[in-house]
Amino acid sequence: MAINTEKNSYTIIFSILMVIVVGALLATIAQVLKPTITENKRIEKQQNILYAMGVNENDESSANFVAETDAAKLFEQYITEQLVIANGSAQADDKAYLIDVKKEQAKAKAGEERRLPLFVGEKDGKKYYIAPIRGKGLWDAVWAYVAMDENMVVQGAYFDHQGETAGLGANIKERYFMDDFIGEHLLDASGNFVGIAISKSNADPLNKDKQDNEVDAIAGATITGDGVSAMIRNDLKLYVPFFKNLKKTN
Amino acid sequence: MALLSKKDSKLILDPLADNNPITIQVLGICSALAITAQLKASIVMSISVIFVMGVGNIVISLMRNIIPSKIRIIVQLVVVATLVIIVDQVLKAFSYQLSKELGAFIGLIITNCIIMGRFEAFALGNGVWRSFLDGIGNALGYGVILIIVGFFRELLGSGTLLGFPVLGDPIAKSGVYSIGYENNGFMLLAPMALIVVGIIIWVQRSRNKALIEEN
Numbered sequence: 001m002a003i004n005t006e007k008n009s010y011t012i013i014f015s016i017l018m019v020i021v022v023g024a025l026l027a028t029i030a031q032v033l034k035p036t037i038t039e040n041k042r043i044e045k046q047q048n049i050l051y052a053m054g055v056n057e058n059d060e061s062s063a064n065f066v067a068e069t070d071a072a073k074l075f076e077q078y079i080t081e082q083l084v085i086a087n088g089s090a091q092a093d094d095k096a097y098l099i100d101v102k103k104e105q106a107k108a109k110a111g112e113e114r115r116l117p118l119f120v121g122e123k124d125g126k127k128y129y130i131a132p133i134r135g136k137g138l139w140d141a142v143w144a145y146v147a148m149d150e151n152m153v154v155q156g157a158y159f160d161h162q163g164e165t166a167g168l169g170a171n172i173k174e175r176y177f178m179d180d181f182i183g184e185h186l187l188d189a190s191g192n193f194v195g196i197a198i199s200k201s202n203a204d205p206l207n208k209d210k211q212d213n214e215v216d217a218i219a220g221a222t223i224t225g226d227g228v229s230a231m232i233r234n235d236l237k238l239y240v241p242f243f244k245n246l247k248k249t250n
Numbered sequence: 251m252a253l254l255s256k257k258d259s260k261l262i263l264d265p266l267a268d269n270n271p272i273t274i275q276v277l278g279i280c281s282a283l284a285i286t287a288q289l290k291a292s293i294v295m296s297i298s299v300i301f302v303m304g305v306g307n308i309v310i311s312l313m314r315n316i317i318p319s320k321i322r323i324i325v326q327l328v329v330v331a332t333l334v335i336i337v338d339q340v341l342k343a344f345s346y347q348l349s350k351e352l353g354a355f356i357g358l359i360i361t362n363c364i365i366m367g368r369f370e371a372f373a374l375g376n377g378v379w380r381s382f383l384d385g386i387g388n389a390l391g392y393g394v395i396l397i398i399v400g401f402f403r404e405l406l407g408s409g410t411l412l413g414f415p416v417l418g419d420p421i422a423k424s425g426v427y428s429i430g431y432e433n434n435g436f437m438l439l440a441p442m443a444l445i446v447v448g449i450i451i452w453v454q455r456s457r458n459k460a461l462i463e464e465n
Contacts, residue, residue, distance in 0.1 A: 004315065005315075005317070005318045005319065006318070006319070010318055011320055011321055012320040014316070014317070014318050014321070015321060015324075018325065018328060022328055022332050025332065025334055026332060026336075028338060029336060029339055029340075030336075031341070033339050033342070036343040036344070037339070037342045037343050037346075040342065040343070040346040044346065044350075049416075061415070062413065135370040160350075164439075165287070166285065166287040166288045166405075167287035167288055167404070167407060167408055167438040168287070168293055168438055168439075178420070203331075219435055220438060220439070222437055
């Protein structure tokens with residue numbers, strides 16, 4: 001029996017069947033793989049947070065996370081407290097690392113209260129405050145985990161991006177860029193928050209001056225760099241009251 | 251007794267050189283520009299395209315007699331899109347790091363004109379086995395050029411290969427940098443991909459004069 005594939009009714013039936021089959025197939029695959037994917041994302045977050053506070057397996061030049069299998073254990077070991085800052089006060093919440101910064105930013109835009117997660121880590125007797133931040137690069141989102149001490153001096157940072165240009169903007173996740181932030185001050189000399197600018201006109205390319213609130217930009221990645229500057233300025237600023245409070249209580 | 255008949259092996263070998271999808275048919279230039287700044291991205295993109303083309307050609311070839319010709323382009327798009335989503339999801343679940351690095355590139359496979367081109371030109375009119383070989387052959391031909399371009403762009407642009415600093419350290423001035431060599435940042439920008447592809451086309455045509463079109 002030959003089918004007449006030119007008939008309109010055949011075309012319609014064919015498309016309906018095709019959509020049902022493809023839809024069912026994709027839905028099944030998504031459902032089956034979802035738990036694994038969520039778990040991967042959770043581990044990655046823990047690795048990122050640990051990386052920022054210096055718990056990583058960096059060798060001379062490349063950035064390496066702790067092993068996936070150890071991430072949960074090390075996270076438990078090094079992160080002593082997870083805080084959620086909302087309505088001006090910090091509450092302990094051991095699910096803080098599951099807060100989606102993107103959703104919180106959208107909430108803030110809609111005029112609602114934004115919850116700010118903050119992780120308190122301790123390594124070799126030193127306290128680290130790690131904040132997740134998020135902003136826009138050239139093509140898509142950029143985000144970071146920034147570890148600070150109680151004076152808002154950066155102790156370590158991990159940057160990542162969705163789709164910056166390979167070889168240019170994508171280099172924000174390279175060691176030579178991320179390591180420049182270590183020791184850099186977020187406050188100016190009189191204690192006002194100014195952030196850290198990714199500067200093209202930096203007279204300090206070797207980054208010897210840690211109080212200039214600037215790090216050297218990546219050539220060819222101006223807009224990504226500006227996005228990172230803006231992200232640090234806008235998002236870390238929100239944590240300033242917390243650190244002021246911290247000083248008062250200590 | 252060869253594994254493939256002469257006609258079949260032509261399907262694999264032709265696109266590698268004399269009928270290369272990028273340098274001869276000038277298809278798939280868009281992704282050749284976008285992702286070749288690093289060798290690693292080129293390699294993974296090639297592998298993903300080999301998978302999508304091989305399987306896609308099989309699926310289209312199997313359905314070639316029942317696809318209504320009026321909506322055949324839409325059907326082809328649906329097949330590519332489905333395969334790409336499957337690749338994306340599987341990578342996310344089982345090779346998370348890799349999928350993060352590839353990010354947008356996986357989605358870009360959908361827009362790769364070589365794939366639609368081969369569905370339309372070959373798989374709709376040929377049997378399953380031959381379509382499969384044609385898909386693999388063209389994807390390989392595409393991959394070879396991608397890898398060559400990626401090799402030169404990463405080497406000359408960043409001084410690294412697959413992330414390893416093969417030319418020394420540009421900041422500490424070791425290796426070739428100690429005699430005044432500098433990385434050429436221009437290699438990382440899209441226009442240089444076109445120029446590298448152009449050079450490959452030039453080399454290929456001067457080696458094989460039959461490829462030169464007559465005016």
